[in-house]
Amino acid sequence: MPRNPLLDAHDLPPFDAIRPEHVVPAMDALLAENRAAIESLVANAEQTPPTWESLAAPLEALNDRLARAWSPVSHLNGTMNSPELREAYQACLGQLSDYSTWIGQHEGLFRAWQALRNGPAWAELDEGQRRTVENALRDFRLAGVDLPTAQKHRYGEIKARLSELSNTFSNQLLDATQAWHLDLADDARLAGLPESALATLKANAEAKGLSGYRITLDFPSFFPVMTYAEDRALRQEVYTAFVTRASDQGPNAGEYDNAPVMEEILALRHELAELLGFGDYADYSLSTKMAESPEQVITFLEDLAARAVPQAREEYAELAAFARDELGMAALEPWDVGFASEKLREARYAISDEQLRPYFPAPQVVDGLFRVVERLYEVSFVEDETAPRYHPDVRYFQILEQGTPIAGFYLDLYAREGKRGGAWMDECRVRRLEAGEVQLPVAYLTCNFTRPVGDAPALLTHDEVTTLFHEFGHGLHHMLTRQTVADISGINGVAWDAVELPSQFMENFCWEREGLDLIAAHVDTGEPLPEALFEKLIAAKNFQSAMGMVRQLEFSLFDFRLHREYAAPSAAEIQTLLDAVRDAVAVVPRAAFNRFQNGFGHIFAGGYAAGYYSYKWAEVLSADAWSAFEEAGIFDPETGRRFRTEILERGGSRDAAELFRAFRGREPSVEPLLRHSGIRAA
Numbered sequence: 001m002p003r004n005p006l007l008d009a010h011d012l013p014p015f016d017a018i019r020p021e022h023v024v025p026a027m028d029a030l031l032a033e034n035r036a037a038i039e040s041l042v043a044n045a046e047q048t049p050p051t052w053e054s055l056a057a058p059l060e061a062l063n064d065r066l067a068r069a070w071s072p073v074s075h076l077n078g079t080m081n082s083p084e085l086r087e088a089y090q091a092c093l094g095q096l097s098d099y100s101t102w103i104g105q106h107e108g109l110f111r112a113w114q115a116l117r118n119g120p121a122w123a124e125l126d127e128g129q130r131r132t133v134e135n136a137l138r139d140f141r142l143a144g145v146d147l148p149t150a151q152k153h154r155y156g157e158i159k160a161r162l163s164e165l166s167n168t169f170s171n172q173l174l175d176a177t178q179a180w181h182l183d184l185a186d187d188a189r190l191a192g193l194p195e196s197a198l199a200t201l202k203a204n205a206e207a208k209g210l211s212g213y214r215i216t217l218d219f220p221s222f223f224p225v226m227t228y229a230e231d232r233a234l235r236q237e238v239y240t241a242f243v244t245r246a247s248d249q250g251p252n253a254g255e256y257d258n259a260p261v262m263e264e265i266l267a268l269r270h271e272l273a274e275l276l277g278f279g280d281y282a283d284y285s286l287s288t289k290m291a292e293s294p295e296q297v298i299t300f301l302e303d304l305a306a307r308a309v310p311q312a313r314e315e316y317a318e319l320a321a322f323a324r325d326e327l328g329m330a331a332l333e334p335w336d337v338g339f340a341s342e343k344l345r346e347a348r349y350a351i352s353d354e355q356l357r358p359y360f361p362a363p364q365v366v367d368g369l370f371r372v373v374e375r376l377y378e379v380s381f382v383e384d385e386t387a388p389r390y391h392p393d394v395r396y397f398q399i400l401e402q403g404t405p406i407a408g409f410y411l412d413l414y415a416r417e418g419k420r421g422g423a424w425m426d427e428c429r430v431r432r433l434e435a436g437e438v439q440l441p442v443a444y445l446t447c448n449f450t451r452p453v454g455d456a457p458a459l460l461t462h463d464e465v466t467t468l469f470h471e472f473g474h475g476l477h478h479m480l481t482r483q484t485v486a487d488i489s490g491i492n493g494v495a496w497d498a499v500e501l502p503s504q505f506m507e508n509f510c511w512e513r514e515g516l517d518l519i520a521a522h523v524d525t526g527e528p529l530p531e532a533l534f535e536k537l538i539a540a541k542n543f544q545s546a547m548g549m550v551r552q553l554e555f556s557l558f559d560f561r562l563h564r565e566y567a568a569p570s571a572a573e574i575q576t577l578l579d580a581v582r583d584a585v586a587v588v589p590r591a592a593f594n595r596f597q598n599g600f601g602h603i604f605a606g607g608y609a610a611g612y613y614s615y616k617w618a619e620v621l622s623a624d625a626w627s628a629f630e631e632a633g634i635f636d637p638e639t640g641r642r643f644r645t646e647i648l649e650r651g652g653s654r655d656a657a658e659l660f661r662a663f664r665g666r667e668p669s670v671e672p673l674l675r676h677s678g679i680r681a682a
Contacts, residue, residue: 004029006069012408012442013072013428015390023088026069031099034062038109045112051121052129055112060432060486064439070096071428072390075444080390081174081418090167097163101156104143113137128653132487135652142287144276151275158272165265169246170605172256173598174420176245179252182215182237189231194354197224199453207417217242218415220450226338227353239335240593247595248571258598259571265604267568282564285610290495290617290656294564297613301560304616304670305553305585308679311546316587319344319544334591345543351536357459359520359529362413362449364457365465368519369472372509375518376640377480377648379406391416393451399479407431407479408442413468414458415448422601423447423467425474425503430492433484441490443475459523462537466510473506474499482649493652496611500618501625501656502648508626511541512634542678549677550585556613557581559603563610621660623673628664 005017006026038059045055070092077089103109113136116122125133144155183205184190187198190213200221204214215221215238225238244250246258266281273284282294291297323329323340326347332340346352370381380400387396393414399407410428415421428442447468452458460468477499478490486492491499509515513534520529529537558581566573574597582590602608625643632639646663660668 006073010068011429012387012396013068013075015072015076015388017388018072018076020082020084020088023073023085024091027092027095030066030069031095034066034099035102037062038103038106042106042108042112045115046108049119049121050112050116052116052125055116056129056132056485057433061434064430064432064434064486067427068429071426075426075428076390078424079412079419079446081420086171090164093163093167094160097160098156101143101159104140105145105147105152105155107145110137110140110145113140128483128485128488128651131493131653132485135487135493138287142276142284147275155272155275158268158275162265162268162272165261165268166605169258169261169265170420170601172246172258172261173601173605176252176256176599177217177421178417179255180217180241180245182241183210184213184215186212189234190229192228192230193224194228194357196354196357196450196459197228200224200450203451203453217245219421219448220415223338226335227342229339232336235335235339236333240591243334243591243594243596243599245595245599247598249593249595258604259574262574262597262604263569263571266562266566266574269563269609270567280564280567282560282610285563288495289497289611289614291497291613294560297560297617298557298564300617301553301557301613305550305557307674308546308549308553309585309587311680312550312587315544315547322347332589334589334594337588341544345540349536349540349543351533351540353461353463355533356462356529356537358523359533360460360462360465361457361521361523362452362460364521364523365460365468365519366411366413368521369469371518372469372515373472373476375635377476377644378637379480384408405440407440409475409479410442410444412444412446413449414451416451419446419448420601421448423471425471425478427478427490430478430486431481431483431489432486438484441479441481443478445471445475447471457523462510465519466507469506469510470503473503476506477502477648477651480644480648481651483651483653488652490651495652495656496607497614497617498621498656498660500615501621501660504615504619504622505625505643508622508629509634511538514634545678547587549679550587552616553585554581555600555602556616557585558597559600559608559612560610562603620670620673621656621668623676624664624668625660626676627672 004022004026005014006022007029008014041055041058044050048054073089073092077085113133117133117137122130144152147155181204187193190198190201193201198213201213201215204216204221205212208214215225217238222238222242226235229235241251244253246256248254248257248259269281273279273281276284278284278287280294282297286292286294286297291300319337319340320332322344323332323336327340327343329336329340342352374380378401382398382400384396384398389396389410391412393412393416395411397409397411398405399409424446426444426446428444429439431441432439447464449460449464450458474491477494481490483489510519516529516534521527558578561581562569562574562577566577569577578597602612608614625647629636629639642663647659650659
């Protein structure tokens, strides 16, 4: 019988050999082996006082072997989704959830960790090891190790069901996104769209063996229609399809409706929180975050809203007046906002995304990103074309320090069928010590940019450039860590509301002349971004920034209040809460059929439940951290070294607040965020 590639030892996933039929047998085997090994470790700990080497290190090795097999499967499910892979992935979720619950509620294992914490070996542990032990004991309690048997069983049922529901939400959103398209025989209705967008829509049609143009709900197709299409009815049609995905509204009403999924997720989350002794899921969520209480989070968000909403209303009033006077729109509808905003931005600043695109060919941007990181952290990059990859578009790179590899990453930039939307960084392999050798970290860096057409390189928008830098910031956090214990290595063990600090920090280089001189070069001439265009870009940086901020606050308040106030809401009550939040902070018009919540994957299929506020919370930290570079020079070697040493290298070895104070020398201030965002209330 041929060997299962997921069970083979490997440095990088054998993507060229992995098949859906390998997944379930590999997980069956590994989970059974792990359970037996853990029982043996517990038995040993009962005979002899445990040490790091006798308990923690072998447990970490078991976790790592399981992660090495599951990580590529999970990544392929998000980037190369197929019915066969989806079925195999779904079949394993319950098993993995059961295993996680079994570990978290294993009283013998809990006692072994307690014995390590309270025994003679504690004195020998370093800071990172101690942190890992404390985190483990906390996580046992959060897994219900102290609960009576019946409640432990219920906890396991809830966790398994939540895992399944999260996957269902994600699948239905992907299916709903791909279920809709609009085919146009010619470009008559596409007036206003730039050549790059027309080429994308034409390529969409050609990929299906059709002539003409195909509009889909993938972002590289959806966004240019909403921003540039002069045909108002077309914008309305595409907007309606997009904001009703996976809902009871719109062209595919009821077909992939996520409403029942949301209702069950929220009810189970509330039950889980109560089971563990928390008042609600928001309270439970904060047990592993920087924020100290739900009240602190709400106060933080409402304070930002108080500063931003008045300015956002002014910005919207200006937009509505411009649309009325210059575009002949008596009333601004939701599907008009992107189009009118782009026209106003062009009128006010004489700049558009299309003017900038030629200066951001994807190969140049990637090269510029590497050069920025090289200058900041004294590392270099080299592509390894021999690494197994899962799609022809994917590239694999190593990061070198003084010529020696210290990390690696897969770069997957372009949208395609079977790939979930958005952009993200995920772990392929974590930095840890294994039998005296350092296992190097490897990351997945995934985006959904417009694909190149023909032989020409893809031309990115400035927003896409900042997205790439953002995700690479997460990647650097994972890859430049110096920790050798997996549970605190890279982003592991970092408070969720601080994990966006390194990613948001990296975005700043896309707005600085020195940074852009490395990133931007004209696709035909190689010329840098002209000074006149740079000045327009900077002048337009905070265009509608208050409107942008209140939109993020709307998402954050909706998420947090949903998990704070609503124990088991119906779909109608979820909508009522969202409407109430919008009444308080939103300024743009809304359509009654809008079902944004049905596609809010961050909180229903990602890790941001009662934690979406983290983006704004971490932005306070990142803006303040960036102000240190503004003071010293954005490529100041000493400041770069301190940021790497105090933030990136330390992973989760210490509290995020301590790390920030060590870098900045003081508590964080909200003022740099308001200043960078152009909020006048600063």
